[in-house]
Amino acid sequence: MTQTMLGYQNKVLRIDLTKKGCSFEPLRMDFARKYVGSKGLAIRYMYEELEPGIDPLGPDNKLFLTTGPFTGTPVPCSGKLSIAAKSPATGTMNDCSVGGHVGVRVKYAGYDMIIFEGQLDKPGYVLIDNDKIRFMDAEHLWGKGSHEAEKILADQYGPEYSILSIGPAGENLNIMSCINCDYYRQAGRGGIGAVMGSKNMKAIVIRGTGGVKVNDIEGTTKRLFEILRNDVVNDDNQFIFDDGTTAFLEACNDGGILPVNNFSDTTDEKWTEYNGEVLNSYRQGKRGCGSCGLGCGNFLKIGNAICEGPEYETIAVAGPNAGNRDPEKIVKFNEVCDNMGLDTISCGDTITWAMEMTESGRHDFGIKFGEADKMIEYVEKIAKLEGVGADLALGTKKASEKFGGEDIAMQVKGLEYPQYEPRGSWGMALSYAVSDRGACHMRAYAPNEEVFAASIPPYTPEGKGQMVYNLGEFNAIKFSLCICDFWGTIDYAIMSELLTRVTGVEWTEQDMADVGRRVLNIGRAFNQREGFNRAHDTVPKKIVRDALQNGPAAGQVIPPEAFEDMLNQYYEIMGWNQDGTMPDELVKSLL
C-alpha cells in the first residue's frame, strides 16, 4: 500500500447525479505518488474511469474537480482548481484550470477531488457544505446568464460560498462553453461548460470550513515567508500586480506575434489605443485568487462594460484579430462572453474566422472585420443558437467542414488557436499541434523562449522539439502542483523542496521532471485510446502557406517540411513512434 502523505485530505467525494446520492472514498495514493495532484491526478483518474469512445455529452462522461497537496496552504499562487472531463469540442481529454476561491474551498470542505457522474433528470444545482451534499432545484436559474445566476445564489448563500456556474451556452451544449467562478474567472476551454450542461447542472455551490494539515507547519510556514519575499513578490513578477496580462500586448506586438484579422497579419500600429495603460486607467480594484501572492486580476469598468481583465487573449481576439481598436468594446465582448458562458478565445476565433469568410466572399456570415458591436451581438446569438449563431456555435472545425474555409480555420483537433502567431514563433505551431487538448498556449509557451527571452532563434525548426518538450514538462508538473502560471520564477528545486516539506515524503528535482513527463504521456495515452495519432497533430494551412506581410516577422511562413521536422523531433524525445502512437510498454509504465 502506498504511503499516505500530508497536504492531502485523502478523500474523494463522488456524486451520482442520476441517483442523487454520494459516497466518500480514499484518494488513490498510488496515483498521487505518480501524478501529484490537480492536472496530472485528474488526467490519471480520467484514464482510469472514462471508457474509450463514450459520448462527452452523455451520462458516462464525468466531471472531475481536483485540487493538489498545496491547495489551501500558503504556498503562493496555489489556489487554482483543475476541472476536467472528456471534451465535446475535441474528443480528447480536457483539463482546465480555474482561479478564484473555489479551489481552496473544495480542499477546506475536506476533499482532494470531487467527481460528478451521471445526469440530473431536470435542471438543478448541487450544494456542498463540507460533508453535507444537497441536490437543489434550478428551474429558476436555467436560461439565465452565468452572472445573473451567480448573483441569485451569492445573495442566498453569502460570501463564504464559492459558486461555479454555466451560462446559456453551457445549457445549450455549446462546444465552446466555459464554467465561471467568482463571476470573472473561467475554466474556459474545450467545452467544459457543455459537460456540466449535459448533466443538467447549472451550478455547484460550495463552502468549506475545515483545514489542511501539513508536515512541520511552523518550519514550512517560516520557509514560505522567505520564498514569498525572495521569489514571488519580486521585481521579475511585479508586473503581474501592476499590469496583469495586458503587459503581453506590447511584447507580442513588438515581437511580431500579435494576430491581426484572423491571423492574416501581425503587428498593429494602433496597439496603444487599447493597451494596458488605457485599460488600467479604468481600474476599480485588484483581485487575486485564494493563496495568491501577485493579484493579476484588474477589475475595471469602461462606460457600461465591466469585467475582471480583460486578459491578453481576449484583448487580442476582440481587438486586432477582429479588426477592432475600441477598448470599451473589447471589455464588453469579455463581459458578454462571461455572462453567456463562452470561452473568449474559441468564440472570438470563430467570429474572426466568419469575418474572413465573409470578406473573402467564401460564405456570407454577415459580419466583417471591425464590426465590433455586431461581434458582441453574435456572442449572444452563438450562446443561444439563434440565426447565424447556430452555425457558428459549431466552432471553426465543424463550421469549416460545413461551409468551407478549413485552410483559415485556426484550430487543432477542434480547439481554436490562442493569440500567438506561430509564424513569428515557430515552436508555437508545434506546441499547439502536440497539446493534449488541441490548440492551447498553457502546455508549452514557446514565445517566452523564442520571442520574449530570445534564447533561441524563432524562425527555424531547429531545437524546437526539445524546447517544446522542456516547456511542456515544466508546466505539466507545475500545474499538477496547481501552481499558477504567473509564478514564473519557480523551479524544480523550490517545487521539490516545498512538496517534501508539505507532504513529509521525500521528493527530488528529478521526481519533478519525471512527473512532468508522465503527465504529458498520460494525456497522450488517453487520446490514443480515442483514436488520435500523428494525423491529428496538425497546423492550419494558412500558417504553412501564406507569408506574413508586415512587422518583425514579415516574410515568415513555416514550410510544411519544417513543421514535420519539429513533429519528428518531439516524438523522438517523447519516445513515441513516428506515426504519433505510443509503444505499449510506455503506456504500461504510466499506470
Place this chain on the structure above:
Amino acid sequence: MKRLKFKKEKCIGCQLCAQLCSAFKEGEYVPSKARIAIETTYDNGNLKYHDHFCIICGMCAKACPVDAITVTDHIEVDFDKCIGCGACAEKCPKKVVKIRDEKAYICDTCGGDPKCVQMCPQNALTFE
C-alpha cells in the same frame, strides 16, 4: 501603541493572512478559525472589501462580564476565566471575535509580531 492597519487598494483578497494566523494559532491551515478575516467579493458589479481584524479598541474587555480579557499593547484572553458567553463578540465593532468550544478567540497580534503582516504579499496589512 502599534495596531494593524489595512489599505484596501493593495489587498488582492488572497486570504494568506487568515491561513498564516491559523497556522501559528491552530497548527493547521484553517481560515475559518483564524483571528482575522479579510476577503473581497463582487456584489452588483462592485468590488467589496470585508475587513475583519482587531484594532485593539478594548470594547471586548469592557463587555466581558467575568474580566477574562485584558488590554495592554495587545489583547489577552484568560481561558480559565472565559465562560464563552459571547458578550465580547457581540460588542466587537470589527466582528472578529470567534466563540468556539465555549471560549473566545481574539487576535493578540502575535505578541507584537503579527504573522499575517509578514505574509501579506502586497503589504495591504501593516503593523504601525
